[in-house]
Amino acid sequence: MTYDGHLLLDVHVRPHATATYTLQAGRPAPVRSWVSGRQYPERLDDIAFENNRIGFRLYEPALQRKGEKGFGHDVWVKRTTELILEELYRNGPRLSFHLDYGKGLDCYGVGATLGCGTPCMIRDGKIVFPWCYETYKILDKGPLRFTVQVDFAPVNGITEHRILSLDKGSNFCEAMVWYDGVKTPIDIATGLAIRPNETTTVVVGKEYVHYADPTVDPDRHQCQIYSALLFPKQPVIITQQESHALGIWKNYTGGRFHYYFGAAWSEFDVRSRAEWQLRVEAFIQTKQHPLSIK
16 A cells, blocks of 8 residues: 555556456465665665665755755666665765675766756756755655655745655656745756766657766766656656756646656666667556556
């Protein structure tokens, strides 16, 4: 059961086929959790979460108090379906997050950018970068879905709220974002950081934008992180500015900004940009044409 009252089933149904599932009383068998996440006070109060494909990180209030600029969602790449965050943070004091010891690493650069799929306000045509979260609440913690809500300090009387959900087997994290205190229409957006001087093409479709990120140190890592923003049901204007690809919701006055952001690693489950294109399109199709449930 999810925090908002839904029952999650891990189902397998062939195209154009039907499948019947029966619920009955009984003693449940032990079940593997495919997701994990928590706040990590051992590393300046990071919030990090993962599934069997990918991981993400949100920077912490302690980082903001130090004056460091870490605005965006970070990406953890993995080469295993195991859950590895606990091990990474446990070994963090003696082993670098930025080296691959066989299970994955952090080679995605965020810094003073929106990183992968971070929402923001647009003021006078410029990105207003959000600082680190102020409070948080974990809403779902497996075995099929991890969900966290993070809330932010007011900026000019406007307060951001963000709910992020990551499911088993998905490269894409669902984001629901809303702002309190909006008295006149504003533009809001979500973005992908585009590396300066990088020649890789940004691919734009009607409901998506994606990009092959060369990592924070291309010569050392010799790989790519495929990132994307998806808008299967949220009309946006997709554009590029300030070293970002942006999906913009114009004249926002309230309501929930609903989109997906995601990533995959060329060393694990997506080997080429063409394969990433197929995964993006397939995910959008599943959201626009979901299984019929009776």
